[in-house]
Amino acid sequence: MSAHESLEIELKFDVDAGLPAPDLAGLVPDGSVSTPQTYLLEATYYDTADTVLARHRTTLRRRTGGTDSGWHLKRPSTVKSARRELGVSFDDAPTDDGVPALIRDQVAAIVRRGELSPVATITTDRTVTSVFDADGRELAVFCEDLVSAESLLPGGGVERWAEWEFELVEGDGALLKRAKAYLKEAGARKASSVSKLARAIGSQPIADEQRDVGPKSTALDLVLAGLAAHRDALVAYDPLARDDAPDAVHQMRVAARRLRSILTSYPQVLTPESVDPIAAELKLLGTVLGEARDLEVALETNELMLARENSPADLYEALVEGERVRHERAVRAMRYALSTDRYLTLLDDLDDLIADPTPGIDADSPARDVAAEAVAASYRRLRRAQKALRGYDSWSPEWVEALHTIRKRAKATRYTAESAAAVRRSSFADVGDYAKKVQNHLGVFNDTAVNRAKLAAVAEHTPLSPAALFVLGRLDAREEARGRKSVKAYRRL
Structure with a gap:
């Protein structure tokens, strides 16, 4: 149609x-x-x-x-x-x-x-x-x-x-x-x-649930405003993701991650009983969306890499056509997941949580104080991961895994800092900007590591011509260089 x-x-x-x-x-x-x-x-x-x-x-x-x-x-x-x-x-x-x-x-x-x-x-x-x-x-x-x-x-x-x-x-x-x-x-x-x-x-639009959050707002005001904003983003990107529109799956996954980040970064603002089941469902939704998004990125990357080469037909078949089939399969699985009662229940539960929250012990505390504690705790976790990196030999498997941990901690820190932006504290913005840079540099490195693993799997399991294997080696070398460059940029931070 x-x-x-x-x-x-x-x-x-x-x-x-x-x-x-x-x-x-x-x-x-x-x-x-x-x-x-x-x-x-x-x-x-x-x-x-x-x-x-x-x-x-x-x-x-x-x-x-x-x-x-x-x-x-x-x-x-x-x-x-x-x-x-x-x-x-x-x-x-x-x-x-x-x-x-x-x-x-x-x-x-x-x-x-x-x-x-x-x-x-x-x-x-x-x-x-x-x-x-x-x-x-x-x-x-x-x-x-x-x-x-x-x-x-x-x-x-x-x-x-x-x-x-x-x-x-x-x-x-x-x-x-x-x-x-x-x-x-x-x-x-x-x-x-x-x-x-x-x-x-005679129908009237639903009144905006966005709350005016400022320095004197409560922690509950801050959390509910963030949840409402990202819930709205999740719903807005839903039809675009079903259509596999450019960047839509990515943005929907970001909305799901930000929702989960708010629920987990402010554990005492809402009761665990009201939050934990929703956070678990958001994690699962992020996984479903992530499969389609990761294959979308892989397909785009492979097409870009091969555009710079005189690529043999068998290598194009393996890296592009094969990846396109897997991506289409993941998109169909995502569409099915978005049509299930489980997903609709998640949306209902989010609405209910925002409209009728069950306050936790920090709900009435100043947003500024609770946000400062959340941002500081997230930043400390990032710094601990960065210090742990020093205990491994550079480029060893353990060292590479530690970089991935830093990337994930940086992403969590960025989301937490950005969720507190409404209280207008410059130190939160500084932490968020730093974490975003860490995430971006190590995100590139993670992409190259994933790409190289896929290239190695293609070389091992797919019958290829000598010309294709030669080009595959060139692609691997370029991805290795790109990954090392991103790590070097991270170290400069």
Whole structure:
């Protein structure tokens, strides 16, 4: 099933029915407008009985009419005045099987066990006018809508209204700003709702759970704010990870690790009984995501290494095609894990912990004090690992293993320091910056060690031509040099 995702950047206004639209050609020097086109759009909106999608600023509809009939999923974006829109045409999605599986997967982390069913029908008489620049480039589209909406929820009714939308195509923010002032002068008013659906069913977005954490906040405030932020990141990256979008699996794993780091770095802020099971599940989730991520990195590394060589076909088959098969298998396993009840239970448990925490003995202590203790304890563990390195001969197996321990301790220290950033203490930032540098340098070394082990396994277990073995030796030498360079950079710290 194919799909197309785009960024929808638009302005929305309430207007009086029958208000004439202004001439939009004046928005652009030497601009022009198209002949208005009229469409009848008929849409059925889907959500759960408690409208969880709408409360997460997400809308899902099946719409006919216009130029883009099909399924549309609209979600928040980090770009101002923009939303992400995923479209699936009817050619790619059966019309009689309910919500397509691809879209159900995209909202699984929000909907979880809820059933998606029709919650509203909306019919729109739309008149569309395109705005062009002097070169004939389409900059924006202006929509005049007469809307009739019926809520299918208990107690719902029918409502009718008029609105205008101004959506960028190839235009920029300056055009959007001019259009906003221009349309308000013509009689448009600020939209009373963020979407047609929200107005139809009266749903309100969930209030942000982000807490304003400062120097005088409690440790519980600090922990809950961090958990909420990284829980939101985990849910946001879930659909992207399912699609194996670039860097999405990595970012989702980072979110899981940061959640677990907060739970383990502040052991007395929440009770162990409420924290330990969630931390264990987050560790397992990180492992599942890690398998897909590590193979993604290995595939990218192998492709990059071979791009610098006149690589024989049998070596390309072993290092790229074979790795691609393993990566695809790991991604399928990850998708399965994200569809299990166990994963959905983890998300529920995180929500419950944030909404109704069980405070520990340090919950009411000043965040500044508890954070300082957590950062100091993590830094001490890092320093102990660094001192232990001196007891081994350089490049011995024990010494290499000790470097890996330092890398893991540095990562933990970095996460702990960054979790305390909200209390605005410069020493925490200094520790976090140092730990990040250690992690980065030794992370490169760890990557080269893993790569060299895989190259050795290929050489031992895969029948290769002499030319392939020669190139394999060159790759190993380059990775060894890269690893030694990263260790040297670490030692300079």
